[in-house]
Amino acid sequence: MKYLQSDDLFNYKRRVSSVVHVGGLSLGGDNPVRVQSMANTNTNDIEPSVEQAMRIVAAGGELVRFTAQGVREAESLKLIRRSLSDKGCDVPLVADIHFNPAAAEVAAQYVEKVRVNPGNFVDRVHTLQRFDYTDEEYQQELEKIKNRLLPLLRICREHHTALRIGVNHGSLSDRILSRYGDTPQGMVESCMEFLRVCRENDFNDVVISIKASNTVVMVQTVRLLAATMEKEGMRYPLHLGVTEAGDGEDGRVKSALGIGALLADGIGDTVRVSLSEAPECEIPVARKLVDYITKRAGHVKISAKDSGMVDPFRFARRNTFKVDRIGEGALPVVIMSSAVSSPVLEPDYCLENGRLGGGPLYEVSRLEDLRSDLSPLKFLQLSYPDYTEAVRNALDERTVIVLTTDHPNGVGEQRAFFHALLADGVRNPVVLKRSYEDSCLEDLQIKAAADLGVFFIDGLGDGLWIEAPNVPQSQLLSLSFGILQGSRVRVSKTEYISCPSCGRTLFDLQATIARIKEKTSHLKGLKIGIMGCIVNGPGEMADADYGYVGSAKGKVNLYKGQTCVEKLIPESEAVERLIDLIKRNGDWK
Numbered sequence: 179m180k181y182l183q184s185d186d187l188f189n190y191k192r193r194v195s196s197v198v199h200v201g202g203l204s205l206g207g208d209n210p211v212r213v214q215s216m217a218n219t220n221t222n223d224i225e226p227s228v229e230q231a232m233r234i235v236a237a238g239g240e241l242v243r244f245t246a247q248g249v250r251e252a253e254s255l256k257l258i259r260r261s262l263s264d265k266g267c268d269v270p271l272v273a274d275i276h277f278n279p280a281a282a283e284v285a286a287q288y289v290e291k292v293r294v295n296p297g298n299f300v301d302r303v304h305t306l307q308r309f310d311y312t313d314e315e316y317q318q319e320l321e322k323i324k325n326r327l328l329p330l331l332r333i334c335r336e337h338h339t340a341l342r343i344g345v346n347h348g349s350l351s352d353r354i355l356s357r358y359g360d361t362p363q364g365m366v367e368s369c370m371e372f373l374r375v376c377r378e379n380d381f382n383d384v385v386i387s388i389k390a391s392n393t394v395v396m397v398q399t400v401r402l403l404a405a406t407m408e409k410e411g412m413r414y415p416l417h418l419g420v421t422e423a424g425d426g427e428d429g430r431v432k433s434a435l436g437i438g439a440l441l442a443d444g445i446g447d448t449v450r451v452s453l454s455e456a457p458e459c460e461i462p463v464a465r466k467l468v469d470y471i472t473k474r475a476g477h478v479k480i481s482a483k484d485s486g487m488v489d490p491f492r493f494a495r496r497n498t499f500k501v502d503r504i505g506e507g508a509l510p511v512v513i514m515s516s517a518v519s520s521p522v523l524e525p526d527y528c529l530e531n532g533r534l535g536g537g538p539l540y541e542v543s544r545l546e547d548l549r550s551d552l553s554p555l556k557f558l559q560l561s562y563p564d565y566t567e568a569v570r571n572a573l574d575e576r577t578v579i580v581l582t583t584d585h586p587n588g589v590g591e592q593r594a595f596f597h598a599l600l601a602d603g604v605r606n607p608v609v610l611k612r613s614y615e616d617s618c619l620e621d622l623q624i625k626a627a628a629d630l631g632v633f634f635i636d637g638l639g640d641g642l643w644i645e646a647p648n649v650p651q652s653q654l655l656s657l658s659f660g661i662l663q664g665s666r667v668r669v670s671k672t673e674y675i676s677c678p679s680c681g682r683t684l685f686d687l688q689a690t691i692a693r694i695k696e697k698t699s700h701l702k703g704l705k706i707g708i709m710g711c712i713v714n715g716p717g718e719m720a721d722a723d724y725g726y727v728g729s730a731k732g733k734v735n736l737y738k739g740q741t742c743v744e745k746l747i748p749e750s751e752a753v754e755r756l757i758d759l760i761k762r763n764g765d766w767k
């Protein structure tokens with residue numbers, strides 16, 4: 179199955195999607211990729227909600243989403259809409275609905291778009307207690323969806339309101355889990371069931387999203403969704419996002435990795451970067467990412483052939499042999515241009531006097547020297563246009579390839595190289611190298627994660643080397659390891675899965691994250707979920723080892739894996755109790 183509309187994996191081209199009107203904003207088709215954020219106020223607090231929406235718009239946000247837990251919160255959207263319009267702000271508003279079709283029907287009368295989650299719009303979210311649906315029962319459940327969705331579609335049509343069908347990994351229904359399990363297929367089917375109802379009823383102002391906090395799952399699932407829609411003749415626009423990405427470097431890197439991998443293939447019509455920070459902080463990050471990738475349109479053509487040997491829907495590491503500590507199943511390495519270390523991170527190789535870890539570094543102009551060098555470890559630096567028969571013949575089993583690029587579409591060109599190697603059966607390990615002049619750390623985080631992450635997500639690449647002379651080397655080291663961790667190929671620090679907060683959040687999320695990080699950042703490899711509410715938190719912290727979840731005002735539930743082990747702890751004690759829980763389970767170091 180193809181996930182791109184063309185056969186061209188190498189040259190940047192936007193996916194052709196239909197145009198959806200969200201108030202005065204057109205999305206999809208040839209329109210620019212739109213950036214958006216989500217407010218974290220309670221909609222019943224009208225003025226704070228309006229002010230936050232205005233801050234998001236001032237930062238460049240083109241859509242603003244609010245969560246509406248119930249009918250009362252949905253009714254409040256009318257006042258927010260009116261107040262914003264009175265202030266001359268016509269930014270389209272989106273109501274985010276979970277569990278409550280009645281709230282969706284109210285909100286659809288006042289806002290420009292309503293988001294529903296197929297995992298909980300009709301079904302209760304999974305109880306993991308039922309796995310025995312007969313075909314007939316399954317069909318009856320589909321009828322239930324239709325009967326519940328049609329009234330909403332009628333209201334949307336009447337009020338010119340668009341719909342987002344937004345699937346989240348971690349909130350699939352028992353019915354979907356019974357047939358497909360917790361898989362990309364399950365998430366895609368959950369979305370397709372709703373889409374088919376929309377199409378049968380000729381309702382086409384629909385935008386789709388499938389999100390996950392696991393970047394590999396997110397990228398593969400959206401690819402599968404694009405492929406499935408194409409097969410069924412649908413071209414609805416796509417909204418992209420990585421959920422629970424966290425804050426600071428982690429949040430930026432994870433988001434740029436997942437969203438960037440898809441945008442680089444021309445997939446995506448609107449983007450939300452979810453950060454556990456003030457909502458307006460998300461907009462500049464989204465803007466930079468979108469601009470960085472879309473400006474490569476019309477680039478110099480890359481001539482290459484799809485080897486057919488990279489599965490876009492399933493992770494498999496490219497088959498290589500090992501040279502020193504690089505390749506053949508070894509953890510991808512980090513190379514630095516100069517010696518640097520931090521208390522917890524150590525690069526694998528540093529460039530010193532033209533050598534990496536003692537191995538000489540050759541350019542293609544010195545192929546003869548490479549050939550005659552009998553060192554057990556040698557590096558050959560080249561780019562895709564350098565890859566000739568002479569180069570291929572010079573590659574022996576002691577050579578690691580360092581792959582550079584200066585093409586405006588570096589992802590396309592470096593991908594072309596991997597396909598050429600695969601087609602030729604060349605098994606030398608490859609370290610991906612990229613160079614940047616940026617001095618702004620955030621710019622570098624976004625660009626490097628978007629450029630490099632996709633290769634690790636696809637199982638290509640045995641290491642990375644980021645050259646950025648205008649950024650402190652210690653920050654570059656952290657970024658390099660962050661990209662490998664965000665791509666889920668090498669764990670070097672504690673992983674935090676934290677929600678971006680919304681109107682349901684029950685505690686000060688940013689302060690809590692900071693407190694938990696301060697105490698636990700030495701627990702390498704441990705995954706800690708920090709979620710604002712129990713409505714969506716437990717499901718969406720996915721594969722966290724421990725969870726800290728708001729359960730009532732001032733109260734917290736603690737989780738070990740997916741099991742709630744302590745309930746309604748006063749917030750003032752909760753961080754210490756989390757640490758005790760980690761200690762009791764032997765995971766404290």
Ligand code: SF4
Binds near residue numbers: 711
């Ligand atoms: S976990 Fe709860 S509080 Fe956090 S963003 Fe999701 S719904 Fe909002």
